[in-house]
Amino acid sequence: MTDLTALTRICPPPGQATGIRWDTIEAGLGMPLPQDYKQLADRYGPGTFNDYLHLFHPHGVTEFVNLTGPMPGRIRAQLRKDYNQGTHPVPYAPDTLFACGATDNGEYLFWITDPAADPERWRIAINEARGPRWFTYDGTLTAFLVSVLSGQIHVPQFPHSILDSPARFTPPHPTLWKPEAPSDTQPVDTAAIRSWARAHGYDVPPRGRIPPAIREAWERANRP
Structure with missing residues (x-):
């Protein structure tokens, strides 16, 4: 039984497989992708496992969950900064880590892209959003999902x-969000936004105006 078959048995996919031009995606990323991920993304489409694990997908509905969007680059830049400054421990060379998912708590899932030319040998790493711990899984992303969702392994960072x-797998349900009128806007703690942004891999300036994209991401994450 393949890992994808095992996954579909314990967590049924939402419907028909999606069609993705993987040659175009890989050319845009400038790197090959693991075959298991391509089959997984084709079969499930974008969405979330157990309302907690968000996989980055070429058809992700926002830039924050889109594999080809800016998030993998932003996260790698933050890791590189942490690595160079010794702010937080990074057990692998940042340039070998490519973000492929995130959790509701702010952890990120990475491919350890070593060797770069052989994605079938890539492993999975998970960081801790507000701490120093990392967890490494010696296998593919699909096998990792099977192991987590079946209870075979427990990732210390996960509840x-x-x-x-x-x-369960939940496809995204985008909704139109309209910001409140300025007169209704409540004051917010910008220090809290900066702290949240750093914990989630954003490069936010220590003072001055918070970039609109970061403010919008914070509001989405903290909306009641």
């Missing part, structure tokens, strides 16, 4: 409640 309900 045990992730398995409180049967495994």
Whole structure:
């Protein structure tokens, strides 16, 4: 039984497989992608596992979950800065880490892209959003999902409640969001926004105006 077959048994996909031009995607990224990920992304499409694990996808509905969007580059830049300055431990060379997912708590899932030309040998790494711990899984992304969702392994950074309900996959349901009028806008703690942004891999200036994209991401994440 393949890992994808095992995954579809414990977590049924939402519908028909999607069609993705992988040659175009890989050319745009400038690197090959693991075959298991391509099959996984084709079969499930964009979405979230157990309302917690968000996989980056070429058809991600926002830049924050789009594999070809700016997030992988932003996250790598932050890791490189942490690595060079010794701010937080990074157990792998940042240039070998490519973000392929995120969690509701702010952790990121990475491919360890070593060797670069052989994606079938890439492993998975998970950081801790607000701490120094890392977890490494010696296998593919699909095998990792099977192991987590079936309870075979527990990632220390993940809450045990992730398995409180049967495994499920939820496609995105984009909604039109309109900001409140300025007269209704409540004051916010910009220090809290900066702290949140750094924990989630954004390069935010220590003072001055917070970039609109970061402010919008914070508002989405903290909307009641």
